[in-house]
Amino acid sequence: MITYVRTSTAQPGKAFEYMAAQQESIGHATRASGVKWTLAMGVGGVVGQFSFWATLESLADVETMYGKLMADADWRAATAKVQSLTIPGSSHDQIWRQV
Numbered sequence: 001m002i003t004y005v006r007t008s009t010a011q012p013g014k015a016f017e018y019m020a021a022q023q024e025s026i027g028h029a030t031r032a033s034g035v036k037w038t039l040a041m042g043v044g045g046v047v048g049q050f051s052f053w054a055t056l057e058s059l060a061d062v063e064t065m066y067g068k069l070m071a072d073a074d075w076r077a078a079t080a081k082v083q084s085l086t087i088p089g090s091s092h093d094q095i096w097r098q099v
Contacts, residue, residue, distance in 0.1 A: 001098035002056045009090040010048035015041075018050065018085040025078035026052055032072035033065045049090075062095065 010018035019041065026037035035054045042049040056062055069075050 002059055002062055003053055003096040003098070004056065004062055005051055005053040005094045005096065007049060007051040007092045007094075009046055009087045010050065010085055011087050012048070014085045015048040018048070018082065021078065021081045021085055022050060022052065025075065025082050028072065028075040028078045029054075029069055032075050033068045035061075035065050048087075059095075 019039070022039055026039055029035070029037050033054075035056060037052055037054045039050060039052045042051070054065070056065060
């Protein structure tokens with residue numbers, strides 16, 4: 001089992017706009033890829049930090065998911081909106097394998 005996690009931080013004063021845009025983006029991601037995405041906001045720690053994640057069966061499924069997302073114009077547009085609200089350089093991806 002593979003869990004893909006992306007963490008990033010909203011620009012100062014943009015946390016609620018970021019959250020709404022990210023919810024739209026993961027809605028498109030779920031529809032386009034067939035993979036359920038979850039969004040969470042940090043409580044404590046870095047102010048305005050959010051993570052979203054999905055759980056897939058294998059790394060091959062991660063590759064397939066990305067192919068579906070890259071082919072989806074709605075997801076790409078929604079992601080561009082999120083990026084405009086994100087502190088540049090704050091995004092961090094992790095891929096975890098269940099043991």
